[in-house]
Amino acid sequence: MRIGQLAALAGVSTRAVRHYHHLGLLPEPERRANGYRVYGLRDAVVLSRIRRLSELGLSLEEIRDVLADAHGRELREVLTELDADLARQEAEIRARRERLAELLEHERLHPDDAVSPEMARILGRLPQARGTMAERDREFLALLDTSLSDERRPGVLDPLLSLPETGDPAFHARVLEVYADLDAFAAEDPDEDDPRVEELAWRLIELTPRHLLPADGLAMPGEDDPFLRAFLADFSPGQRLVIRRVMRLLDKP
Structure with a gap:
């Protein structure tokens, strides 16, 4: 036979x-005088x-090992590993399809809806407010969901899942009010001693359930932290003062 x-x-x-x-998977056959390969049934x-x-x-590398083992011992090992890998992929695909089904139930979709199921529940507990601060809040949480390592996720997300459900109108009214006041504060250029900075900072802190705050204070990043600099750069000078004040207050027990 020819090739x-x-x-x-x-x-x-x-x-x-x-x-x-x-x-080297298929041995080179003999060639005729004219240079053509001649293949047999074994090939x-x-x-x-x-x-x-x-x-x-x-993989072709695995196939090479299998073909070199005439008794099929290598083949059994490789197929067992392949079956386990396919089972993992099957479970991952099933979980992804379940998540897609949840998303497709929404009448309207936003790119940030494609977060983890845990973060989706957290975002679902935030009031659907309009305005810069509300949008930034949701964007930051979506970014946090993406950037958290598997080891840190439970410690960060589990406490957030204990936030009040959407059925708590008093809590949501306070959140909406603070969002609106922070949006209005974007037009202000106060100094650090402005009493409104302290007042807004405390109102933000009061929205956080006390059990989410460690008794010895939060270990907040320093001013030279690149993520913090990028985060603060997205706000007006007045809003940055409020956020920095929140961080200083939370950094203390």
């Missing part, structure tokens, strides 16, 4: 056959094995 006939018999391309030769058997194992999901 084209062999490839057609095994259902692969001639390019694949040459690639398998290059990798077709090996090539069909390569195709079947590849269709199962084995």
